[in-house]
Amino acid sequence: MKKLDQNKVRDSLRVASKDAKKWFLDKSISSPRSDWKKVSCIAKNIRNIVYAFFDEAGSCIYVGVSKVELKKRIHYKTSPHAKKPWWRKWKTVNVLEISNASDRLFLEMLLIISLMPSENMKPAGRNIKDVFKS
DSSP: OOOHHHHHHHHHHHHHHHHHHHHHHHHHHEEEETTSTTTTTTHOOSSSSEEEEEOTOOOEEEEEEEEEOOHHTTTTSSSSGGSGGGGGGGGEEEEEOSSHHHHHHHHHHHHHHHHHSSSSSSTBOOOOGGGOOO
């Protein structure tokens, strides 16, 4: 079997993450912070999601996944988003419903690579050129 060059793997991930970003931004529902408290807010009504918070400049702050509504997820004791310093900075949230848990995790990782969110720590954003380096 021919050995695959790490650069080819990185290039594939670069392309896949770029395409995943375009797809997510095209297919997801975007909601401004001003809608957060409305009864019809998307964060109250959709489960099994991939979500991304953006600041006023359009930079990604945080990417995550949840099997429960986002309004519930932000208060989890294991990672209470609403208590984090970045919580006050977000202006827009994008949400995409994806029923399969593995698909959600896969998309989350691709979005972390492409969007480079400032507040993701586990896993953190990583420059694609550094992936698989010893």
